[in-house]
Amino acid sequence: MPQKVRIALDAMGGDVGAAVVVPGAQISLLRHPDIEFLLFGDRAAVEPLIESRPRLREAARLVHTDVVVNMDEKPSQALRRGRWKSSMALAIDAVKRQEADVAVSAGNTGALMAMAKNKLKTMPGIERPAIAALWPTLRGESVVLDVGASIGADAHHLFNLAVMGSAMARAVFGLDRPTVGLLNVGVEEVKGPKEVGEAGRMLRDADLPDLEYVGFVEGTDIGAGTVDVVVTEGLAGNIALKTAEGTARQITAYMRSALGRTWRSRLGYLLARQAFATLREKIDPGRANGGVFLGLNGIVIKSHGGTDAEAFAAAVDLGYDMVHHGLRAKIEQTLAREPAATPRVGEVTS
Amino acid sequence: MPQKVRIALDAMGGDVGAAVVVPGAQISLLRHPDIEFLLFGDRAAVEPLIESRPRLREAARLVHTDVVVNMDEKPSQALRRGRWKSSMALAIDAVKRQEADVAVSAGNTGALMAMAKNKLKTMPGIERPAIAALWPTLRGESVVLDVGASIGADAHHLFNLAVMGSAMARAVFGLDRPTVGLLNVGVEEVKGPKEVGEAGRMLRDADLPDLEYVGFVEGTDIGAGTVDVVVTEGLAGNIALKTAEGTARQITAYMRSALGRTWRSRLGYLLARQAFATLREKIDPGRANGGVFLGLNGIVIKSHGGTDAEAFAAAVDLGYDMVHHGLRAKIEQTLAREPAATPRVGEVTS
Numbered sequence: 001m002p003q004k005v006r007i008a009l010d011a012m013g014g015d016v017g018a019a020v021v022v023p024g025a026q027i028s029l030l031r032h033p034d035i036e037f038l039l040f041g042d043r044a045a046v047e048p049l050i051e052s053r054p055r056l057r058e059a060a061r062l063v064h065t066d067v068v069v070n071m072d073e074k075p076s077q078a079l080r081r082g083r084w085k086s087s088m089a090l091a092i093d094a095v096k097r098q099e100a101d102v103a104v105s106a107g108n109t110g111a112l113m114a115m116a117k118n119k120l121k122t123m124p125g126i127e128r129p130a131i132a133a134l135w136p137t138l139r140g141e142s143v144v145l146d147v148g149a150s151i152g153a154d155a156h157h158l159f160n161l162a163v164m165g166s167a168m169a170r171a172v173f174g175l176d177r178p179t180v181g182l183l184n185v186g187v188e189e190v191k192g193p194k195e196v197g198e199a200g201r202m203l204r205d206a207d208l209p210d211l212e213y214v215g216f217v218e219g220t221d222i223g224a225g226t227v228d229v230v231v232t233e234g235l236a237g238n239i240a241l242k243t244a245e246g247t248a249r250q251i252t253a254y255m256r257s258a259l260g261r262t263w264r265s266r267l268g269y270l271l272a273r274q275a276f277a278t279l280r281e282k283i284d285p286g287r288a289n290g291g292v293f294l295g296l297n298g299i300v301i302k303s304h305g306g307t308d309a310e311a312f313a314a315a316v317d318l319g320y321d322m323v324h325h326g327l328r329a330k331i332e333q334t335l336a337r338e339p340a341a342t343p344r345v346g347e348v349t350s
Numbered sequence: 351m352p353q354k355v356r357i358a359l360d361a362m363g364g365d366v367g368a369a370v371v372v373p374g375a376q377i378s379l380l381r382h383p384d385i386e387f388l389l390f391g392d393r394a395a396v397e398p399l400i401e402s403r404p405r406l407r408e409a410a411r412l413v414h415t416d417v418v419v420n421m422d423e424k425p426s427q428a429l430r431r432g433r434w435k436s437s438m439a440l441a442i443d444a445v446k447r448q449e450a451d452v453a454v455s456a457g458n459t460g461a462l463m464a465m466a467k468n469k470l471k472t473m474p475g476i477e478r479p480a481i482a483a484l485w486p487t488l489r490g491e492s493v494v495l496d497v498g499a500s501i502g503a504d505a506h507h508l509f510n511l512a513v514m515g516s517a518m519a520r521a522v523f524g525l526d527r528p529t530v531g532l533l534n535v536g537v538e539e540v541k542g543p544k545e546v547g548e549a550g551r552m553l554r555d556a557d558l559p560d561l562e563y564v565g566f567v568e569g570t571d572i573g574a575g576t577v578d579v580v581v582t583e584g585l586a587g588n589i590a591l592k593t594a595e596g597t598a599r600q601i602t603a604y605m606r607s608a609l610g611r612t613w614r615s616r617l618g619y620l621l622a623r624q625a626f627a628t629l630r631e632k633i634d635p636g637r638a639n640g641g642v643f644l645g646l647n648g649i650v651i652k653s654h655g656g657t658d659a660e661a662f663a664a665a666v667d668l669g670y671d672m673v674h675h676g677l678r679a680k681i682e683q684t685l686a687r688e689p690a691a692t693p694r695v696g697e698v699t700s
Contacts, residue, residue, distance in 0.1 A: 137600070138600050138603055138604075148535050151535070151542065151543045152543065183589060184585075185498050185501070185584070185585060185588040185589070192501065192585070193501045193502070193585060218589075218592045219588070219589045219590070219591065219592025219593035219594075219595065219596055220592045220593070220595050220596035220599070221596065222593055222596055223593070223596035223597050223599060223600035224596055224599070224600070232589070234535070235534075235535060235542070235543060235586055236585055236586045236589045238535040238569070239533060239535070239568075239569045239582070239586045239589065239590050240569070240589050240590060240593040241569065242568045242569025242570045243569035243570070243572055243573070243590040243593050243594050243597075244569075244593050244594065244596075244597040245569065245570050246569055246570035246571065246572055246573035246574055246594075247573050247593075247594040247597040247598060247601075248597060248601065249570070249573060249574070250487070250488050250573035250574070251597075251598065251601050253488055254488075262624070264621045264624070265621065265624065267618075267621050268617075268618040268619065268620070268621030268623075269618065270618070271614045271615065271617050271618030271621065272609055272614065272615040272617075272618030272619060273618075274612070274614070274615065
């Protein structure tokens with residue numbers, strides 16, 4: 001019998017909680033029958049939702065807790081109050097105790113990251129974890145990191161982000177040597193902050209077998225899919241991600257209003273509606289929902305807080321894929337194999 | 351006779367140069383017959399293009415120079431080599447000597463900013479200039495700054511960006527008290543970098559009559575048009591701008607491919623093609639082409655380097671609007687009227 005993929009769910013996380021998490025788990029289970037779920041949450045809220053879904057009931061186990069981390073709680077506060085008993089904490093504990101392969105939560109990002117760091121600790125050689133997003137592009141998908149875990153990054157941290165992001169691209173896209181670009185204000189070598197220039201020299205000098213550093217990229221290159229892995233610090237990455245999401249929403253709204261204006265355009269819309277359905281699916285931020293916490297001794301997936309069941313299922317799918325493709329082993333391999341992953345600073349500052 | 355708006359043009363700037371600048375000037379002139387152009391560039395390249403346009407010939411004067419700043423020149427190099435004689439430098443000189451009200455160039459951004467700073471100097475009370483973009487939103491347009499002039503910003507600089515951006519919004523949108531948001535990783539007060547939090551407290555405490563500070567905003571809020579002025583440091587702002595541009599291109603490409611797939615969708619497209627034309631115009635980055643350099647003793651507009659005549663004309667229009675609406679006077683007014691514009695640091699760090 002092939003081994004099951006064991007997924008721990010924070011059943012109370014997100015703006016909606018169990019009413020989205022449980023149906024989302026069901027959707028993902030129908031796509032991946034080899035999932036085993038371990039749900040943490042309030043029995044009164046979660047159990048009826050599981051019981052009404054026979055397939056899920058077979059594949060899920062519920063652990064009761066009535067402690068929930070609120071969406072607006074400060075990370076420090078969530079850690080003090082919810083470290084031992086909250087549904088979020090218990091899901092991470094399951095990964096730590098190796099009772100689950102991955103934890104998925106739609107809860108408060110700051111609290112989830114604080115708890116994941118506190119419980120799982122960073123991998124040897126990594127000082128700060130990152131959040132990586134799968135970004136739909138014209139050429140398929142790219143890994144973009146950091147999209148919000150750490151604010152500010154020195155050259156060494158950017159170098160580590162490149163290593164972690166390319167390990168993820170190897171795991172998810174099945175590439176031997178993914179291409180990596182550093183996000184900057186311009187592609188000319190003369191522009192941008194000093195630490196980004198330094199990280200570029202470090203990546204070029206290290207010439208790692210697991211990634212191909214191609215140089216600086218700009219914001220326009222993300223959607224174009226110029227590289228497999230886009231590296232930037234967390235504030236800029238988070239702003240880029242949310243700005244792209246906002247632009248997609250904006251264009252969808254324009255489209256809706258433009259196409260409803262005359263009978264010709266309304267008729268045209270009716271005829272082309274299948275094409276529009278495809279399009280909506282492609283630009284729907286929910287499709288790529290879920291960020292992967294990288295650099296910890298365990299995989300944690302953050303789903304958007306304001307999500308629906310289909311989008312939560314996408315985050316669960318992502319967790320499933322990570323386990324299947326051996327993400328952690330890939331990162332450990334790169335870090336262990338490459339002494340350059342902890343570069344000798346004296347050599348790289350010019 | 352009403353006063354003319356005098357616009358100095360770097361006729362050699364950009365990837366294409368005179369072949370885009372001169373037709374662009376003509377387009378803008380047809381929209382604003384009260385423009386007077388002062389063009390700087392190579393007579394052999396520029397003169398024939400002007401001569402073949404009778405309307406423009408009447409309204410334009412050409413000053414010959416054969417020195418051109420290259421698109422890939424480092425700012426320091428451009429300054430050494432082109433400070434006195436280049437078409438870019440002469441256009442800025444015209445503003446400095448008050449022979450022109452505004453200068454427009456599609457040349458190398460770094461060189462243009464270096465020369466503008468060197469020649470025009472920053473306004474009293476402003477240490478670092480900024481580049482502001484007009485960003486099309488679901489509610490109209492917003493001012494977003496800084497989109498690439500300065501990398502990194504302390505709380506004081508973010509405060510000054512808010513003051514300059516709201517002066518621009520007052521000038522361009524005709525608002526008494528534009529709303530201002532600080533771009534951050536989340537809208538909760540607990541998140542994000544320290545300097546952004548500090549700038550927020552400074553803006554709240556100052557309670558300026560010329561702007562209404564509404565708090566933190568996220569990337570999604572830019573396209574939504576949540577606030578009139580979005581404030582961020584230059585790296586994140588530049589990445590946001592280029593990411594939005596890339597996303598718009600990406601969606602246009604999806605749309606084209608989705609609509610060509612079946613006869614039904616092709617027919618639908620034909621019927622709705624007017625709607626699509628409107629849409630393309632709305633999401634075309636060229637429509638909002640042009641960044642305004644803020645904080646200098648003179649107005650300089652940067653047009654995209656890889657632009658066409660219509661997009662260059664949009665940058666000239668923007669320069670025209672700035673002069674018409676008294677941008678500089680508005681900024682000076684706010685800075686002079688508000689002692690809080692140079693806040694007392696001791697009061698605001700908590």
